[in-house]
Amino acid sequence: MSADNPATALHRIIKAVRFSGANSVANGWTNVLGSEVGTEDFALKHAEVVQLFRQVYNYLNSLPEGDEDRALYMKYTPIWYRAIVYPDSWNASTHPAEKVIDVQSLDQLGGLGRLLHRIAGESLDDDAVAKLRDSLRAWRELLDEAGLPTDIAERIRTQVDLIMWLLDNLETYGAEPVIRESRNLVGLGVEAMQAVPAKAKKIGIALASLVYVFGLLHQGVDEAAGVLEGLNQVKVQYAQLTGGSADEPATASREIESEDNDVLDAEVVEPGSELNP
Structure with a gap:
């Protein structure tokens, strides 16, 4: 079954990297996307992940000021983005894949995905x-x-x-x-x-x-x-x-x-x- 909204898709990908067990961020992303970091194929696939984040951010940013969902989830967007474009060494064993994001922030992304599933999901049967x-x-x-x-x-x-x-x-x-x-x-x-x-x-x-x-x-x-x-x-x-x-x-x-x-x-x-x- 495909993810029916960007938040669910993004949650699945970051969760797979986080719990990949890889000894580096680079290996975690390689395991999940099936392409070596630094290759053209990886750039294409990773760009789609960034696009998923952009769609999540645009949705939250479109909500009116004072909206409870906006207030709850918007503060997590820098953490979600950091997980995608991890700013520290991708290849060092001192930065295993599990460091890309903490579990609570990841769970919040999953919660947003479930919310969007109920109100705005698009699917392909x-x-x-x-x-x-x-x-x-x-x-x-x-x-x-x-x-x-x-x-x-x-x-x-x-x-x-x-x-x-x-x-x-x-x-x-x-x-x-x-x-x-x-x-x-x-x-x-x-x-x-x-x-x-x-x-x-x-x-x-x-x-x-x-x-x-x-x-x-x-x-x-x-x-x-x-x-x-x-x-x-x-x-x-x-x-x-x-x-x-x-x-x-x-x-x-x-x-x-x-x-x-x-x-x-x-x-x-x-x-x-x-x-x-």
Whole structure:
């Protein structure tokens, strides 16, 4: 079962480091993240841990002054951050992994995670995970076929690989990073449609599969509406580029619009049904 909020995910990671039994902080982090400290792979994974802390901090900071939860938990944020970016020697045996945090402060982070689970958790069930993996495979097929500009294709490929990696590590980092990076992939997809309008249908089908996944989440309606709005904006911009208008698009843009009508109804299209147009 994945962590359904940043505090729970962060608690799991720091707890695993704290109780790893490692004779140094570096070895504790290496055991938990599966990468040697100082490598590019470790930097990527550790950056996601820092991002989890940022989300926890932003949530607490967004609470009104005088809020009891803010008063209770905010004072622990420097301790939680210190556990992640331990300021003393990471390699010295005089600083075993258990020194990164005291048990009481760690328990407070776990308590915040349980609170967020009750009021604001986002989760990905097995069906959503499977559909998202199908969607990412569709994006990879698109990159092989669509002839996108090299820079955009590389950014999309990197984003797809990142989401795949986060899915593979769902129990460690939780659902939120997956959802966040999937939203970013939608943005790259819309950018690709703007750059290569002739490929709008193929890109739109890949976007439609993400809309379907968002429909399985708690915030599915808002997410899907945002994607569909983005597709409509692309059609308007294409009409303007080809000499038409938003109200009376040029002939070329009408062709794109007619091709994409099925995409704009994507909320009811399950991914995989139209991946080979």
